[in-house]
Amino acid sequence: FIYISRPKQLKNGRKLPPGPHPMPVIGNLHLLGKLPHQSLYHLAKRYGPIMSLRLGYVPTIVVSSPQAAELFLKTHDVVFASRPKVQAAEYLSYGTKGMGFTEYGSYWRTVRKWCTLHLLSPSKVEYFAPVRKAELGSMVETVKKAAAAGETVDISGKVGELIEDIMHKMIFGRPSNSEDENLNLKLLIKEISRLAGAFNISDYIPYLAPLDLQGLSRKLKRVSKILDKFLEKIIDEHEQAVGSNPEEQKPHRNFVHVMVSLLNKPMNPHDEEQEYIIERTNIKAIILEMISAALDSSATAIEWALSELLRHPRVMFGLQQELETVVGRSRMVEESDLPQLTYLDMVVKETLRLHPVGPLLIPRESMEDITIDGYFIPRKSRIIVNIWSMGRDPAVWSNNAEEFFPERFINSNIDLRGQDFQLIPFGSGRRGCPGMQLGLITVRLVLAQLVHCFDWELPDGMLPVKLDMSEKFGLSVPRANPLLVKATYRLLDNRM
Numbered sequence: 001f002i003y004i005s006r007p008k009q010l011k012n013g014r015k016l017p018p019g020p021h022p023m024p025v026i027g028n029l030h031l032l033g034k035l036p037h038q039s040l041y042h043l044a045k046r047y048g049p050i051m052s053l054r055l056g057y058v059p060t061i062v063v064s065s066p067q068a069a070e071l072f073l074k075t076h077d078v079v080f081a082s083r084p085k086v087q088a089a090e091y092l093s094y095g096t097k098g099m100g101f102t103e104y105g106s107y108w109r110t111v112r113k114w115c116t117l118h119l120l121s122p123s124k125v126e127y128f129a130p131v132r133k134a135e136l137g138s139m140v141e142t143v144k145k146a147a148a149a150g151e152t153v154d155i156s157g158k159v160g161e162l163i164e165d166i167m168h169k170m171i172f173g174r175p176s177n178s179e180d181e182n183l184n185l186k187l188l189i190k191e192i193s194r195l196a197g198a199f200n201i202s203d204y205i206p207y208l209a210p211l212d213l214q215g216l217s218r219k220l221k222r223v224s225k226i227l228d229k230f231l232e233k234i235i236d237e238h239e240q241a242v243g244s245n246p247e248e249q250k251p252h253r254n255f256v257h258v259m260v261s262l263l264n265k266p267m268n269p270h271d272e273e274q275e276y277i278i279e280r281t282n283i284k285a286i287i288l289e290m291i292s293a294a295l296d297s298s299a300t301a302i303e304w305a306l307s308e309l310l311r312h313p314r315v316m317f318g319l320q321q322e323l324e325t326v327v328g329r330s331r332m333v334e335e336s337d338l339p340q341l342t343y344l345d346m347v348v349k350e351t352l353r354l355h356p357v358g359p360l361l362i363p364r365e366s367m368e369d370i371t372i373d374g375y376f377i378p379r380k381s382r383i384i385v386n387i388w389s390m391g392r393d394p395a396v397w398s399n400n401a402e403e404f405f406p407e408r409f410i411n412s413n414i415d416l417r418g419q420d421f422q423l424i425p426f427g428s429g430r431r432g433c434p435g436m437q438l439g440l441i442t443v444r445l446v447l448a449q450l451v452h453c454f455d456w457e458l459p460d461g462m463l464p465v466k467l468d469m470s471e472k473f474g475l476s477v478p479r480a481n482p483l484l485v486k487a488t489y490r491l492l493d494n495r496m
């Protein structure tokens with residue numbers, strides 16, 4: 001053990017972080033398995049919080065402790081603020097014309113500034129509150145009917161549809177089933193998460209790319225073609241709408257409308273940096289990224305939170321008690337109630353600690369050679385931050401790290417917005433999630449409403465401990481199997 005966990009010495013006397021010995025050609029790819037975040041967690045226990053791997057030909061550093069994450073994401077943030085060029089981005093981001101997969105530089109800075117200002121600003125998030133309220137209200141009605149009929153509900157599916165409906169209205173300005181042609185956007189986005197999150201051999205052993213050994217390139221091409229057709233149609237429709245009513249170019253319109261009304265105009269006029277014109281491809285890349293980021297992330301967090309609550313009736317009861325005190329049983333939860341719901345806040349933190357939606361964040365790439373903590377990290381290394389490991393580290397969370405115990409946050413200042421490196425479900429630094437505000441408000445509201453309006457139990461008298469908690473790996477990690485539940489409506493009927 002002492003021998004294998006020694007740092008790797010390079011010829012020039014520099015040492016790489018410790019890590020397992022790589023095999024010829026594939027390096028350590030074979031160690032990743034079906035759930036890479038879990039495999040990397042076990043490897044890090046052996047090799048330490050800064051570990052080096054070779055994935056195919058790509059030097060890779062895996063970061064697995066809050067202290068190490070702070071060094072990479074805060075102290076040396078600029079060096080690690082880029083993203084590697086990967087095959088998935090070529091297809092899904094129109095050759096990195098979006099934000100998430102784009103390398104660090106003036107184009108990324110411009111797009112990020114533009115999106116945070118026009119699409120994801122606090123006032124924009126606030127503007128769409130009535131949409132969240134209406135869609136959630138109609139979902140509650142559907143579940144209420146199922147409850148009255150004694151039916152089992154696929155709550156993963158229902159939450160997925162709800163988030164899809166909300167985001168459709170925000171992004172496209174219309175309901176999700178109105179557009180057409182048997183296009184199942186939710187399924188396509190799930191597929192994107194899987195394809196974009198997969199460790200694609202073509203990215204790591206480029207000369208094998210033409211063989212497409214995992215069939216990923218073929219699938220990426222197929223999915224991107226279907227989505228491109230859909231996006232073209234949406235943009236055409238919005239172009240007509242903008243053209244027919246130029247007065248309607250208000251900043252609060254849906255995302256596509258805002259973008260189309262600025263088509264062929266500079267992204268950030270008066271920018272000291274290079275000027276970029278908004279073209280059709282930019283719009284398509286940005287929309288696609290927004291849908292993929294928005295559809296999967298919040299729904300995944302909500303289904304994990306409900307799963308943990310079902311496994312821990314004590315916590316479910318505590319949350320319902322808080323809701324009864326703050327909201328009362330004669331009405332539904334409003335967004336304005338959220339700041340008073342402190343136990344809800346702890347439940348969400350605890351869920352994202354044990355089930356971070358993106359357990360490996362989105363991979364970064366180092367832009368220059370650098371020495372960190374005495375270890376040499378070569379330029380163009382891939383950096384993987386394993387927040388799944390960090391959430392389970394007993395050195396950080398004490399011996400009950402594996403337990404779902406929201407009370408651990410009582411009297412604690414740990415926040416989840418990227419400043420406290422024990423808990424960074426939205427990443428941190430320049431590349432941290434720009435949709436955090438929207439994501440958090442959606443997760444808190446939907447979870448609070450479902451727990452407030454219904455009592456939940458597992459079907460067929462299943463014991464909470466028997467609930468399957470298996471994961472499915474992708475860019476985000478949802479439940480492997482949908483969560484099936486029975487609901488009983490619990491509000492008084494004269495609710496508003």
Ligand code: HEM
Nearest residue numbers: 100293294297357358361362426427428431432433435439
């Ligand atoms: C619970 C909900 C969400 C979670 C947990 C989440 C998590 C994350 C994480 C971990 C990253 C990578 C950060 C890093 O590398 O440091 C990220 C990036 C990103 N997220 Fe989110 N996200 C959520 C919701 C959203 C929403 C609603 C949107 C937009 C509509 C969004 C848009 C993005 C984008 C565009 C990036 C890439 C940023 C860049 O590379 O500059 N996210 N998110």
